[in-house]
Amino acid sequence: MSTSVSLPPILLVEDNPMDLDLTLRAFNKKKFVNTIHVARDGEEALAFMPRWEAGEALPAVILLDINMPKINGLEVLRQLKAHERFRRIPVVVLTSSREDRDLNTAYDLGVNSYIEKPVSFNKFMEVAEHIELYWCVLNERPI
DSSP states (O other): OOHHHHSOOEEEEOOOHHHHHHHHHHHHHTTOOSOEEEESSHHHHHTHHHHHHTTOOOOSEEEEOSSOSSSOHHHHHHHHHHSTTTTTSOEEEEESOOOHHHHHHHHHTTOSEEEEOOSSHHHHHHHHHHHIIIIIIISOOOO
16 A cells, blocks of 8 residues: 555645756655645646545645746635635745745735745755655644
């Protein structure tokens, strides 16, 4: 029996193909056991909500970019945190935005963590390791 079957997935919301590839390579190299679901924009991210309502497993954590086409990450965050059932899903903003406005708005909307994307692959590997350790192993999820 594979351990990834019983573990909650991680939802990665990222529109930039290079950042998506970097993130997936880092997770693969760290041998994440959680399944990674990918949404390539905010619209795809919000499309998971009806799936979760229908009984699909809630993610252990959502890794959310801010600057995306169609629906930006802050609007995704706003809708997730406004939903009675999904507001407790941990959301980590993983973005290249260094704007104070984005940081403050994300926290005002209920983000659990805000991380600026590292530029180098090695630094990104460190971030990936910390994300897995904290959000997928140590963090106690609400029931």
